[in-house]
Amino acid sequence: MPTVITHALLPLIGAAAVPQARLTRPLIMVGMAAAMLPDADLVSRWFGVPHAADFGHRGATHTLLFALLIGGAAALCFRKRRLSAFLFVMLSNLSHSLADMLTGGGKGIMLLWPMDHERWKFLVHPVQVSPIGLQGFESGAIWPVFASELMWLLLPAVLLAAFLRFTAKSVAARPGVIDSGGKPT
Numbered sequence: 001m002p003t004v005i006t007h008a009l010l011p012l013i014g015a016a017a018v019p020q021a022r023l024t025r026p027l028i029m030v031g032m033a034a035a036m037l038p039d040a041d042l043v044s045r046w047f048g049v050p051h052a053a054d055f056g057h058r059g060a061t062h063t064l065l066f067a068l069l070i071g072g073a074a075a076l077c078f079r080k081r082r083l084s085a086f087l088f089v090m091l092s093n094l095s096h097s098l099a100d101m102l103t104g105g106g107k108g109i110m111l112l113w114p115m116d117h118e119r120w121k122f123l124v125h126p127v128q129v130s131p132i133g134l135q136g137f138e139s140g141a142i143w144p145v146f147a148s149e150l151m152w153l154l155l156p157a158v159l160l161a162a163f164l165r166f167t168a169k170s171v172a173a174r175p176g177v178i179d180s181g182g183k184p185t
Contacts, residue, residue, distance in 0.1 A: 001039065001058075001106075002099045003130040003142070006149040008032045010099065010157055011092035017161035019168065022084045027074070030085075031092035034070050038062045038096045042132070051106070054113060058100060062109040067093040099153055105129035126152040 011031035015023050023031075038061040049056050060066060071090025078085035097109050101121045108119030128148040136142035 001103055001130055002127055002149050002153060003145060004036050004039065006146075006153055007035045007039070007096050007099060009154060010095045011035045011088070013154070013157040013161050014091065014095070015088070017164035017168075018084075018088070022081065023088060024078075024081070027078055027081065027085055027088060030074055030077075031088050034074070034089045034093040035096050037070065037093060038066070038100075052119075054110065054117070058106055058109040058119070060110065060113055062097045062100060062111070063113045064094065064097075064111055065113065067091075067097070099127065102127040102152060103129045 009032075011034070012028065015028045015031065039057075041055065041057050041059060041061040044053075044056055045051070051057050054060055067090045070093045071086040071088075074089035075082040075086035097111060100109055101111075102125060103121075104125035106119075108121035110117060111120045112118070126148060128145045130136065130145045131139075131141055136145065
């Protein structure tokens, strides 16, 4: 799995692609928390839940259903921005699962649970698996992980966000286009 730091940074980078009127700082913070939330399933090990179980690591909390539920909860909390809250928090949470699918760790994630119990991962695994806990920092093993995350997750996310932001601004600059506030330019 990628580091918790990278999981939190992906929604922050994604927020840079969205017009500021759509996302508030509290909503961005909720999105960052939603991106880290799936790994809360690690506590299931303390209760003897097998890794491969539905509620084990990379199980139910790494699913499309979980992302939809978390997005729905955000929509209820951010009533003035329901759609933005739903989409941003849902995609933030889903970014965790997609990033995990780029690692070679484990047998994959149960993306389509409960309809399908198959574990999924991408065919290529360029992102190194992060050590759990602080031992990676103490041994120095974390630095190659950070390097792979920078190369395969963070840099592409920054480039995509910059492209989307630039494209949105250039489209909005055209006469007759509706701006993010709903007013014709």
